[in-house]
Amino acid sequence: xxxxxxxxxxCPYAMRARxxxxxxxxELRLREIVLRDKPPHMLDLSPKGTVPVLQLPDGTVLDESxxxxxWALAQADPQGWLAHKDEALMxxxxxxxxxxxxxYKYTSRYEDADAPTHRAMCFEMLQKLEPxxxxxxxxxxxxxxxxxxxxxxxxxxxxxxxxxxxxxxxLPHVQSWLKSALSGPVVPVLPPPSG
Ligand SMILES: N[C@@H](CCC(=O)N[C@@H](CS)C(=O)NCC(=O)O)C(=O)O
Numbered sequence: 503x504x505x506x507x508x509x510x511x512x513c514p515y516a517m518r519a520r521x522x523x524x525x526x527x528x529e530l531r532l533r534e535i536v537l538r539d540k541p542p543h544m545l546d547l548s549p550k551g552t553v554p555v556l557q558l559p560d561g562t563v564l565d566e567s568x569x570x571x572x573w574a575l576a577q578a579d580p581q582g583w584l585a586h587k588d589e590a591l592m593x594x595x596x597x598x599x600x601x602x603x604x605x606y607k608y609t610s611r612y613e614d615a616d617a618p619t620h621r622a623m624c625f626e627m628l629q630k631l632e633p634x635x636x637x638x639x640x641x642x643x644x645x646x647x648x649x650x651x652x653x654x655x656x657x658x659x660x661x662x663x664x665x666x667x668x669x670x671x672x673l674p675h676v677q678s679w680l681k682s683a684l685s686g687p688v689v690p691v692l693p694p695p696s697g
Contacts, residue, residue: 504529507570508544508555510537514600514654515567517692519554521650522571524690526578568592568651575647581688586639586646595652599627603655607662621666624659628676635675638682645688653683657692 507523507530509516523530535541540551548555548565556564556573564570575584605612606620631652637643640652657680660667668677683689 503559504531505559506531506533506557508533508535508541508547508553510535510553511693513537513553514658515552516554517654517657518651519556519567519570519574521654521690521692522574522583522647523556525581525583525650526574527580528574528577571647571651582644583647583650585644586641586648588640588648591640591648592651594627595655599624599655599659603659603662607658621662625671625673628656628659628671628673631679632673632675635679638675638679645683649679649683650689653680653689654692656680657684 505528507519509520509532511534533541533544535544535553537553544553544555545551547557547563550565552565554565554567554570556570558564558573564573572584602620602623605615606617606624609615609617609620631640634640639645640648656676660680671677684692
């Protein structure tokens with residue numbers, strides 16, 4: 503039986519998992535969920551209640567997106583993504599960047615959040631990536647694990663204010679990095695920019 507993936511279409515963690523699973527050409531049983539109505543079976547597998555959750559045929563459950571990516575690419579890594587895996591950078595984006603991104607994008611959900619301040623914090627982190635992206639991807643001219651892990655968050659950052667991102671932000675390497683990922687074919691195509 504094929505592995506079972508619980509996913510939420512717009513979740514950046516689920517996106518990175520889906521991209522690695524697609525790159526590895528893993529056949530899946532895909533269950534897209536709604537976060538406010540989580541399937542009991544998903545919660546049985548992983549009571550913490552976050553997506554993605556992958557159940558392997560032997561019953562093993564992976565409920566951290568980077569573990570799902572690593573498992574998928576251990577099965578097949580035709581594009582050599584495992585050659586570049588920067589844990590510290592991924593920690594920074596899963597932590598600080600995501601923290602500020604949520605407060606920039608969903609400001610009204612947070613008391614005292616100030617969108618320009620949180621955008622500036624995200625911008626600072628992207629500014630540090632700009633020189634590293636001169637050849638197209640974080641580790642040179644080929645995409646890697648870290649690119650795939652970070653890009654869904656950068657996609658969301660753009661969606662919060664596409665006009666600002668496209669015309670005022672600057673950072674041309676960051677912009678073309680996201681464009682390459684959105685258009686494929688190096689990275690399996692991210693969903694269209696709709697939220
Ligand atoms: N560290 C987890 C984070 C996953 C996560 O936080 N996913 C969000 C959706 S983007 C979630 O499921 N949140 C639960 C909820 O909103 O109820 C991972 O990397 O898989």
